[in-house]
Structures are given as structure tokens and as C-alpha cells.
Amino acid sequence: MDEKDHNEVVEYHHHFQTWKDCLISRIEKPWCLLDPFWKWHPKFGAHNNAVAQMNSYAIRRLEDYKLKKQNPSELNPSVGSEDDVRVRCTLDDLVDAGVSDVEIVHEINTLIFGGHETSATTIHFFFFMMALHPEFQEICRKEIDQVFEDSLHSQHEDTLTFEALTNLKYVERCLLETMRLYPSGFAFMRYLKKSLNIDYKGKNVKVPAGTDIIIIPWVIHRSTQYYQNPELFDPDRFLPEQSAKRNSYSYLPFSAGPRNCIGQKFGMNEMKTVATYVLRNFEIGTTDKVEDVTLLPNITLTPERDYNFMFKRR
Numbered sequence: 616m617d618e619k620d621h622n623e624v625v626e627y628h629h630h631f632q633t634w635k636d637c638l639i640s641r642i643e644k645p646w647c648l649l650d651p652f653w654k655w656h657p658k659f660g661a662h663n664n665a666v667a668q669m670n671s672y673a674i675r676r677l678e679d680y681k682l683k684k685q686n687p688s689e690l691n692p693s694v695g696s697e698d699d700v701r702v703r704c705t706l707d708d709l710v711d712a713g714v715s716d717v718e719i720v721h722e723i724n725t726l727i728f729g730g731h732e733t734s735a736t737t738i739h740f741f742f743f744m745m746a747l748h749p750e751f752q753e754i755c756r757k758e759i760d761q762v763f764e765d766s767l768h769s770q771h772e773d774t775l776t777f778e779a780l781t782n783l784k785y786v787e788r789c790l791l792e793t794m795r796l797y798p799s800g801f802a803f804m805r806y807l808k809k810s811l812n813i814d815y816k817g818k819n820v821k822v823p824a825g826t827d828i829i830i831i832p833w834v835i836h837r838s839t840q841y842y843q844n845p846e847l848f849d850p851d852r853f854l855p856e857q858s859a860k861r862n863s864y865s866y867l868p869f870s871a872g873p874r875n876c877i878g879q880k881f882g883m884n885e886m887k888t889v890a891t892y893v894l895r896n897f898e899i900g901t902t903d904k905v906e907d908v909t910l911l912p913n914i915t916l917t918p919e920r921d922y923n924f925m926f927k928r929r
């Protein structure tokens with residue numbers, strides 16, 4: 616990524632944060648969800664500007680794609696690199712399916728929204744958990760060193776292969792346990808197409824079709840019904856034999872069903888990669904305790920401030 620791309624991404628993130636802040640203001644005062652009220656809100660202008668800027672970024676990506684498709688080699692001599700192929704494939708699928716430009720812009724925004732803050736916040740929580748639990752951090756580091764040792768014969772010393780990522784079982788368990796305690800998608804909504812009978816405090820209650828329901832993984836993940844000592848960080852809860860004993864809907868960091876997260880595998884690999892390079896090079900400590908930082912329900916679960924970390928080079 617060159618400097619121009621980097622600046623564009625930073626700018627996009629800034630507009631995303633503004634948009635999120637405006638959305639939270641609307642949710643806090645639900646009448647502002649109605650446009651006639653919202654347009655008098657002091658944040659109305661900032662919101663519209665943020666949306667326009669994010670859309671313009673997505674439109675530029677779509678235009679880049681179209682240009683590259685017309686003339687791949689002239690526009691970018693590195694066309695054909697893995698990055699380009701990946702981007703072209705995603706957009707090719709949408710174009711081939713007859714999706715309109717406006718809809719593609721929405722899809723690009725959805726992918727960026729869904730894809731960046733969730734994994735960034737989760738990795739932030741993960742490092743905090745590692746800092747609070749040096750014993751688990753050390754097990755992760757040993758596993759990481761081992762994975763690099765094993766792939767030394769075939770790969771450059773610092774290259775993490777895709778296969779190596781799949782061998783990082785303990786790191787994966789620590790990430791899964793982090794998402795149990797800190798699910799960035801702490802709540803999501805569903806609309807009931809059919810009525811539903813639920814057991815509520817021993818009574819059978821019928822929830823009628825047409826009801827909007829809210830599912831809160833934060834509560835489910837901390838329920839003693841599914842997890843013993845739920846406040847305790849214990850990666851071994853995700854040993855295959857332990858997971859197999861639990862109700863599969865007792866763990867929902869990526870939601871479930873047909874509208875679950877389409878980026879979960881990518882997200883896991885992305886987080887494992889970041890975790891690997893950081894833990895391979897640094898020992899992490901913190902001056903914070905869990906109770907020092909309030910968590911905010913800001914669309915995604917968001918610490919009120921960044922945790923304080925100490926990084927000691929190995």
C-alpha cells in the first residue's frame with residue numbers, strides 16, 4: 616500500500632467513525648430515526664458528509680476496477696498480482712450477477728464496515744487478554760515459534776504460510792475465548808417471519824410473527840447455563856471435545872444462520888496473522904485491569920479508551 620492509499624484508508628476510517636457516532640446519536644433518541652426529525656439534528660450535516668465521502672471512496676474503487684478491466688497492463692504494471700486477482704474476483708462476481716453500480720457501492724461499504732472494525736477491536740481485546748494472562752501468552756508464543764521452525768525448510772524465515780495458520784490451534788483458542796468475553800457484534804436483530812414458542816422462566820410463551828427480536832451474544836456468552844465461571848478467561852473451553860458438549864447456539868461471535876458473517880474465516884486468519892507477528896517479536900504487558908476501561912455498546916463493542924500496553928522486544 617503506498618502513501619496515497621494509506622491516507623485514503625485513514626480518511627475512510629475517520630468518516631466511518633463520524634457516521635457511527637451520528638448513528639449512535641440517532642439510536643439514543645429513536646425519534647431521530649425518522650427523517651423529518653433527524654434533519655433538524657446538529658449532526659445531520661456531518662452524517663451526510665461522512666456518507667458522501669465513504670460512498671465516493673467506494674465509487675473510486677469501482678471505477679479503478681472498471682479501468683483495470685479495460686486495460687489491465689497500462690493502468691497498473693503489477694496487475695495480475697495476488698491482490699489484484701482477489702479484488703477483481705469479488706467485483707467480477709457482483710458484475711456477472713447483474714448487480715447495479717449503486718448496489719455494488721453498498722456492497723463495498725458493507726464489506727469495509729463489516730470487515731475492519733470488528734477484527735481490529737477483537738485483536739485489541741486479544742492483546743489485552745494476553746497481557747493479563749502471561750501464562751497463556753507464553754503458550755501462544757511457543758506455538759508460534761514452533762510453527763516458524765517447522766516451515767523453515769520450505770519458506771523464508773519470516774513468512775507465515777497459510778498452512779502454518781491452520782496449525783496455530785492454541786492461538787485460535789485464545790482468539791475464540793476473547794470473542795466469547797468480548798464479542799464485537801455484541802447484539803444483532805432478526806425479524807420473525809414465523810411465530811416462535813419459547814420457554815421463558817418455565818412458561819411457554821408465543822412470540823408472534825412480525826416481531827423484531829434482539830439476540831445478545833454478550834449475555835449468552837456469559838451465561839452460567841453454558842459456561843462454568845463465565846467471567847474467567849479459559850482458552851481450553853474451545854478444545855474440540857469441550858465445544859462439542861455445548862449447544863451450538865451458545866457461541867455466536869459471528870452470528871448464525873444464513874445471514875451470519877461471510878468474513879469469519881478471513882477475519883480469523885487476519886487476526887491470527889497479526890497475533891503471530893506481534894507475539895513472535897514482543898512480550899505484552901499492561902497497567903490496566905478489566906474494570907479500568909468501560910465498554911460501550913457503540914454498534915460494535917468498543918472500549919471507552921485504548922488499553923495501555925507495554926511492549927518488550929524479545
Ligand code: HEM
Binds near residue numbers: 733734800871
Ligand atoms: C472478528 C472479526 C469479525 C466479527 C466478530 C464479525 C461479526 C459479524 C456478525 C456478528 C455478523 C452478523 C450480524 C447480524 O447477524 O446482523 C457479521 C456479518 C457480516 N460480516 Fe462479519 N465479522 C468479522 C469479520 C468480518 C470480515 C473480515 C468481513 C469481510 C471481509 C466481514 C463481513 C461481514 C458481512 C458482509 C456481513 C453481513 C452478512 C449478511 O448480512 O449476509 N466480517 N459479522
